[in-house]
Amino acid sequence: MPGENSLKKELGLFDVFAVSTGAMFSSGFFLLPGLAAAKAGPAVILAYLISGLLILPALFSKSELCTALPKAGGTYFFLDRSLGPMVGTIGGLGTYFALTLKTAFALIGIGAYAALFFDDIPIKTVAIVLTVIFMVLNIVGARETSGLQRVLVAVLLAVLAFFVVQGISHLLFVQPAAETKARFSPFLTHGIEGLLGTIGFVFVSYAGLTKVASIAEEVKDPERNIPLGMMLSLGVTSFIYVVGVFILVAVIAPSTLHSDLTPVATASGVISTWLPAPVALALIVAAAIAAFASTGNAGLMSASRYPLAMARDKLLPERFARIGRFRTPTFAIITTSLVMVACILLLDAEKIAKLASAFQLFIFILVNLAVVVMRESKIASYDPGYKSPLYPWMQVFGIVTSLVLIVYMGVMAILFTLGIVLICLFWYFFYAAKRDLKRDGAVFHWFSRLGERQYHGLDREFRGIMIEKGLRTEDPFDEIVARSDVIDLTEQCSFEEVLEMASEKFASRLPRTRSEILDRFRQGTLTGETPVTKFIALPHFRLPGIEQAQMVVVRSKDRIVFPSDNPATAIDERETDIHAVFFLVSPDQDPAQHLRVLSQLARRVGEDGFETEWMKARGKGALKEILLRDEHFLSIPIELGKVAFELTGALIKDLTDFEGSLVAMVARDGHVVIPSGDTRVCSGDRLVVIGTPEKLAVLNRKYNVNRE
Numbered sequence: 148m149p150g151e152n153s154l155k156k157e158l159g160l161f162d163v164f165a166v167s168t169g170a171m172f173s174s175g176f177f178l179l180p181g182l183a184a185a186k187a188g189p190a191v192i193l194a195y196l197i198s199g200l201l202i203l204p205a206l207f208s209k210s211e212l213c214t215a216l217p218k219a220g221g222t223y224f225f226l227d228r229s230l231g232p233m234v235g236t237i238g239g240l241g242t243y244f245a246l247t248l249k250t251a252f253a254l255i256g257i258g259a260y261a262a263l264f265f266d267d268i269p270i271k272t273v274a275i276v277l278t279v280i281f282m283v284l285n286i287v288g289a290r291e292t293s294g295l296q297r298v299l300v301a302v303l304l305a306v307l308a309f310f311v312v313q314g315i316s317h318l319l320f321v322q323p324a325a326e327t328k329a330r331f332s333p334f335l336t337h338g339i340e341g342l343l344g345t346i347g348f349v350f351v352s353y354a355g356l357t358k359v360a361s362i363a364e365e366v367k368d369p370e371r372n373i374p375l376g377m378m379l380s381l382g383v384t385s386f387i388y389v390v391g392v393f394i395l396v397a398v399i400a401p402s403t404l405h406s407d408l409t410p411v412a413t414a415s416g417v418i419s420t421w422l423p424a425p426v427a428l429a430l431i432v433a434a435a436i437a438a439f440a441s442t443g444n445a446g447l448m449s450a451s452r453y454p455l456a457m458a459r460d461k462l463l464p465e466r467f468a469r470i471g472r473f474r475t476p477t478f479a480i481i482t483t484s485l486v487m488v489a490c491i492l493l494l495d496a497e498k499i500a501k502l503a504s505a506f507q508l509f510i511f512i513l514v515n516l517a518v519v520v521m522r523e524s525k526i527a528s529y530d531p532g533y534k535s536p537l538y539p540w541m542q543v544f545g546i547v548t549s550l551v552l553i554v555y556m557g558v559m560a561i562l563f564t565l566g567i568v569l570i571c572l573f574w575y576f577f578y579a580a581k582r583d584l585k586r587d588g589a590v591f592h593w594f595s596r597l598g599e600r601q602y603h604g605l606d607r608e609f610r611g612i613m614i615e616k617g618l619r620t621e622d623p624f625d626e627i628v629a630r631s632d633v634i635d636l637t638e639q640c641s642f643e644e645v646l647e648m649a650s651e652k653f654a655s656r657l658p659r660t661r662s663e664i665l666d667r668f669r670q671g672t673l674t675g676e677t678p679v680t681k682f683i684a685l686p687h688f689r690l691p692g693i694e695q696a697q698m699v700v701v702r703s704k705d706r707i708v709f710p711s712d713n714p715a716t717a718i719d720e721r722e723t724d725i726h727a728v729f730f731l732v733s734p735d736q737d738p739a740q741h742l743r744v745l746s747q748l749a750r751r752v753g754e755d756g757f758e759t760e761w762m763k764a765r766g767k768g769a770l771k772e773i774l775l776r777d778e779h780f781l782s783i784p785i786e787l788g789k790v791a792f793e794l795t796g797a798l799i800k801d802l803t804d805f806e807g808s809l810v811a812m813v814a815r816d817g818h819v820v821i822p823s824g825d826t827r828v829c830s831g832d833r834l835v836v837i838g839t840p841e842k843l844a845v846l847n848r849k850y851n852v853n854r855e
Contacts, residue, residue, distance in 0.1 A: 158366045163376025165300040166359045166448070169441030171384050172303055173253045175352025177411050177435045180392050185405035187345035188336025192393050194345040195352070199385035201552070202353040204545025205511045206381060207535035208518045209357045210374035215521070215531035217369040219476075220456020221360030221449075222510060227460060229517035229524075236462055236575040238510055241567045243453040245506050246358070247483060250446025251490035254278060257439040274491045281444045282484035285451060286477050296448075299441035306434035307387050310415065314394035317418040327397050347552040351504035352388065355442065356381055357514075361449040370532025370619065394418070411435065447487065451480040461582040462575075505560035506567050508549040515542040515549075530739040532619060622740055623696065624747050625837040627731075628774045629811035630821060631698040633767035639705040642672070642684070642728075649686075649699040649730045656697050657690065657732060668730065678745075679709065683727040683752050685745055691735040696744060701728040702761065702770055727752065727761055748774070768814030772835060775811075781843045783850055785832040791850045792830070800824030804849065808838030 158166075184191045212225045222242050227235025254274035284295055318327055335342060356377060359366075366372050395410050398417045407413050412431045419427035455476040458467035471477030519542050521529050535541055553561060632652040634645075646668050654661040667688045671677045678685040684707075701707075706724040729748050733741035751757065751774055764770050772782055783791050794802065799810050799822050813820040814833040820826065828834070836846060846852070 156365055156367045158362065158372075160372045160376050161297060163359050163366060163372050164380050165296040165441075166362065166445045167356050167377050167380035168304070168384055169296050169300045169438075170355025170358045170445040170449070171353060171380070171442075172300075172307075172387075172438040173442040175349065176307075176388060176391060177438055178408055179349060179352065180395050181399075181404045181407040181410040183345050183349050184396060184401070186337060186348060187341045188334070188401070189331040189396050190335050190337075190342050191345060191349070192389060192396060194342055194349050195388045195392050196385070197346050198350045198353055199381065199388065201346070201350065201545075201548050202356055202381065204515055204535075204541050204548070205357055206377055207541055208515050208545065209360045210377060210533050211518055211531045211535045212514070212521070213360050213363045213373045214370040214533045215529055217363035217366060217373070218456065219361065219364040219452040220459075221363055221452065222357075222514060223361075223453050223456050225360075225517045226513055227462075229520040230513065232460070232462065232579060233572070233575050234513065235460070236457070236579055237568055237571040238513055239453050239457045239462065240571045240574060241506055242510055243450055243483075244486075244567070246446055246450045246453075247486050248490055250443050250450060251278075251487045253439045253442035253446060254487070255491060257436050271491050275488055277440065277443060278447070278484050278487050278491070281447045282480055284444070285448055285480045286471065286475055287473050296441055296444055299437045299444065303434050303437040303441060304383070304387075306430050306437075307391065310411070310418075310431065310434075311387065311390050311394065313421055314398065314414065314418050315390070317420065318394070318397055321418075321420065322398065330397050330401070343551075344555050347508075347555045350552055351507065353381070353384070354504060354507045355445070356384070358445060358449040361452040364452075374533040409435075447480070447483060451476055451483045454479040454482065462579040505553050505556050506564045508553050508556075509564050509568075512546050512549045515545040518542050527738045528742055530742065619743065622743055622747075624744055625775055625780065625811060626809075627696050627698050627744060628700075628771050629835065629837070630695075631700050631771065633770055634699065634701045635767055635770070636701065636703040636707075637705070640703060640707055642707055642709045642725075645701055645703075645707055645728055646672075646686070649701065649728075652699045653697060653730070653732060658692055659690070664732075678749070679725070682725065682758055683729065683749075684709075684725055685729050685731065685748060687731040687733070687741070687745060689733050689735040689738060689741055693732070693734050696731065696733040696741070698732075699730040700770060700774070701730070702726065702764070703728075704762070726758075766814065767818070768812065768833060768835070771812065772814075775835065775837070781836045781838070781846055781852060783834045783836060783846070783852055785828055785830055785834065787830065789850070791834075791852075794828045794834075795830050797828050798824065799826045799828070802828075804846065805836065808836050808842050808846070811835050811837045 180191065183194060187194050209221070209225075213221070216224060216228065218224045220239065223235055223239030226238035251274070254277050255270060257270075257273060257277070359373065359377060363369055363373060391411070395404065395414050398414050399407065399410060403413065404410060412428055412435070415427045415431045416424055421427075422430075454463050454467040457463040458465055458479075467476070467479045467482070469476070469478055518535060519539050522538065553564070634648055634652070636645075646665060650661045650665040650668065653659075653664045657664065667690075668677075668686045671686055671688055677687070703726050706726065707728065709725065731741070731744060731748075733744065757773070760773050761770070764773055772780075785791050785795055799805075802810070810822055812835045813822050813826065813828075814835065815829060815831070836843065838846075
């Protein structure tokens, strides 16, 4: 269950797409193409294409890290847990200030296009007003913020799609082919060096793609939605960048394009044959404003999660970690908004924002390195739902290309990056390091052969994240519960007696003797590997040579007594009684799935009302039903007067309504039957059905089952 300081998971696939896309479209398309064309000539098209390819290592690396560790603060959290708090401080504070600065610049950028319609518009006043509006929306909730983001991105993409279609039509049917060809000759006006320098210059157009990592904690089903949303966003954005810039180069004379700060508006005036010029211009201005506003909105949402995550880890004052009444980081959002207002009023944001892009490349180097560290640390609970392809060469490629691009961005960019690093180090040593952090990164697990500085709390934290993430679709949790043996005790027993009973059950299913199984469980208990908390214990181990996980469930009406002479399992009797023990043995080849099943048990037991339901349950079937009770489970009683009574006498294999689901078990006369296709349904049975929420909803409606 989410804690008081957890953020609500309410963002879906389109929200991820909208945040990523909205964070990319602003200056990258509406401002930079003309300036970039002055550096590379027509080859600017190739610069945008190559930049889109060069962002792939960062995309793959962040996708892997997000699906393993979907926590607020994204980049900061990854770097802290992989490379340690010092690097985490550099990544967190540095990215926060760079992102805040570039977000302020995006809001100021609205004025460049708004000025095409409104003379003497107070640009900074408009930017500050927008900052306040976005601040309020962010405080109210991620759903409201992402709702605005969806609208802004939808408007932006619709207008840009119209621009691309109209531009291609103009080049095919209006503009002479000879004129178009002349605009691209010569192609490499400034040679290879000019192209490389321009790649670094326009690379920032894609940097916003990975901002979604900072809100990963608020994404539903992050293992699917984050990688897929980012990939869809990159595909759409790359297409519009490349085709759109091709149109700009083809229709605008080089002498005009190279000094044009509103090139899309200029091109719109040339290709506008379907609409009156003022209407076409109004659409482009609307799209530009939507682009800059979406960048500002997404930037504020993303930036505010950095101080939240750092405060949770004592790297910033605790106030930043507080969650407000709307389950959003109110203080962090307000502070970030004030910093943005200060940037708008006091700084030449454009120049510093461009320099901050070099720091972003530096962060990409660290992110790629973080994936290597996490993989090589061999922490079992590092369990990404998406793994970067071509590991580790993809990460090596990302590190090398980022270094090359930083070099081509010039001395000032390098000095700016070093300056940010020094400021962050100053904060770490004079504030954070004095806060008794008591943790190190996964890098020390990688170098564990040195025998020092492993932080074992990292594995515990990652297991906690696994509980928050829940199971994957392919995990056989429901089948494991359905096949499990149940021991229901009415009298007080010692844990040793329970171990012996459970080992006897396992011996009939596993290729090991009762004594061997008993020894393995005892070993885990003695070494402290058996989780023992309020109400439950989870003895477990992995076994080679088996294909399916097996479980024995124990419920005791009276307490189970643990050995008080063993510090690993001794419990303060005043605080808790153990009434549930879940013994789990899993195949050795998939340790991550073993941990996810354990995490699901812990998640289910931690839900409100579980203890009461567990103690009141009647019969072994009811105990299994309690463990299975979620959106993937339905219990259908075969009772006189119920709709499902019509199934009496039917064979399981003939239940056509149940196709696409699984009748996992049948509760009959106080016993549990694991059915085959030839099992016949009897009056008084209770069918336990497992399936997708959609399929179970259909069965629920047909058989009028109360799922409460």
